[in-house]
Amino acid sequence: MTKKTDVVIIGGGINGCSLAYQLAKQDIDVMLLERQHLCSGGTGRCGAGIRQQWSTKENAELAIQSVKIFEQLDKELNAEIGLRQGGYLIAIHDEKELKQAEKNVALQKSLGLQVSVIGPDEIQKIVPILDIKGMRAIAATFCPTDGHADPFKTTDAYAQAARRHGAKLQTYTKVTGIKKKKNTIECVVTNKGKIKTSTVINAAGPHSKEIAEMINIKLPIKPLRKEILVTERVQPLFKPMVISFTDGIYFSQQEGGQILGGISNPNEKNGYFSDPTFFFLQHMAQTLLRYAPSLNTVNVIRQWTGYYDMTPDARPILGEVKGVSGFLQCNGFSGHGFMLSPMVTKLLTEYIVDGKTSEILHNLSLDRFTDKNIEKEAYVVG
């Protein structure tokens, strides 16, 4: 193993791999460390939905820019990432939700997004299997360029491109410590030896908190178990991802015909609980059938769990932290790290390569939590 490198990336998920690719492309000597296999964290477990309809400006902007990158990624990486833009349909159940939705749509439109509020008839047209009464919807918002990509194919495409540019991706290598001298990083300690470096990017999902603690930085991240299931394949029925913030449900049909989706558990406690629950299976099945009763003969074939890396305002923590130079965060995605990754990693790469900062990096830095009036992202699902 090389003992010295410019940048160490901790975590082999979508964010780590995308960073490795972009940095290596700029001729930076980079090494990615992953304690298991690539995609073993949130990335390999997620719904991989791509949504641009957000309530805060930063998230909306990051997502809109990310979609532009996703749209040309096949070409850029010379691979197939399985992007499908079938839209996101967000159910609205009452007047209060409608008001918030109208406000958000206005914000999103001001950023150039094609999005609208639609009525029940239109909902039925776009997703015929929905039971408007059953799902108790009065309206919805719909953005046709939202969609979904294959998280494994996308991560693998980044990883392969990173390797082609000379990045070293070390799997089954666990970071056990970080050493610093005064305020600069000296080396990263792993179960396979030490690596000298001056820059570390912390992209370890919920485990980012433990990584930061290695040099006494406190990240306000809490792991929250999230469950998800997939059904057998059936003929194509609908294209968009259907979600509801009130019911906490999201579901879509994959290219292969499987219905994939999850639902939040209002009683879930923070912590590393990895077991799938029967509560989820039942709760999800019952709610899904309320939304789409005709799925009643479809078999569930698998359920599994992952973690959201939750922050107090449900927005990511990005960029260099005060106190330790060369220690960068790329975590705290709170359940939306796949869709934001192209733009987030681009901004971080620009910062490392050219020292370029941006308003987004500033607004989403760790420092924001010292401010009492942080703006909270309202549009969190699953």
Place this chain on the structure above:
Amino acid sequence: MRITQHPILEYDRRKEVRFTFNGKQMNAFEGESIAAALHANGVMTLSHSLRYDRPRGFFCGIGKCSSCFMTVNHIPNIRTCIVPVQQQMTVTEQEKLGKIPCTPFIPKKKENITREIVVVGGGPAGMCAALAAAEQGASVLLIDENNAPGGQLVKQTHKFFGSTEEKAGTRGIDIAKELLNGLKNKKTIELRTSTTVIGYYENEHMHRVIAVRRLIQGDQLLEISCKKMIVACGAMENLLAFPGNDLPGVYGAGGVQTLMNVYGVKPGDTVVMVGAGNVGLIVSYQLLQARVNVDRVVEAMPRIGGYQVHAAKLRRCGVPICTSSTIKEAFGKNHVEGAIVTKVDDCFQPIPGTEETIPCDTICLAVGLTPSIRILEQAKVRSEYIPEAGGTVALHNPFLETTKNGLYVAGDASGIEEASTAMIEGELAGVSAAISLGYNKNGSEVQQKCKNALQLFRSGPFGRIPKICKEKISSCLACEEGGTQY
């Protein structure tokens, strides 16, 4: 295609049933699976592969490979090999992905069941486990996903080896009948067939499993809690990689047994058997009994793996057993039309120039089994890959208890062996589970008897591999670290 005369078996064909396939009327007999009935009517292609549109047929016959997915009474993705055919049923081939029906939604209430012991899998191991536990006084629920219990045992027309106490000299089918009768006569055993356990969930002090009961009008969910659980869900047949291995007409050996010996349907007219272990040899002989021509048995190893008696029987009937040979390719348009076999060298590589083309319509694979341990994996028991076991197996102590308290494993699921030892393992697991609940009529004696019998079986020349397997399992169990934690 139906077998009318058989030296050993009689088929129950009292009641005729009419159903349609793609709109065409067809006849079947009550008790037959849909796939077997179609086979008897000459329908070999049951589905087409999603990506390359290749025809697929009957392969495993026990619901484990998905090549028989069809739409039945408008419900897609039905495993037709384990669903019995019924009067007026409509069966259609799917246009690849199945279409969901537009039926009104009638929710069926979930049933909650609590039982002292639950046995998953009604093959020889599971039946013996249920009987042994009930014998000591425990109440037992026995679950099987097929529509009748018996597992692989109901397909074994040959006589068993071993000591007379372990039913040697008796045919597998007769042992199965005896066990089935035993089950029926025990009031403390409840049997649920056509019921699949789909998940294991943590629960305080209890094991909790979720099962689906397949009914004609739709499925029902069962939530089952129990103090002790015995997993005896058998094994899956291995597939071999060669061009054409997915053509209709390529079967697993167990699939062929199911067709012939359970339903009385011939798989074809001329067979090439791949694998000369006991399964390959025995099924070849059973094929001859069903008046199917066996062209030859090919075996990649330089010597025959199964018992000499079985090999000798085949040879007497003029079936050549070709060692250091394997199948290179299966060919045919919509169904197997022939096989190319070849000699292999010491490193199992094909020797160029030794290829031979054999016209045949059936290729039967008897190339080993892999333990089914998915429920155990969900329960997060410690497991380990052990080649002698046929794959990854749950570590277990001499009483078959896994690393999870009160969760037992028995039969092929605990490492591939054979029906005789599966029955003893089942008995030992059943009796041990009962004892741990405080039921002990003569349990300790039964335990000792079972342990002795297993030792005896595994001390012979053919017990060598299972013996190594069990030794490895106990040494893995002994070391603190290691073993995959799920």
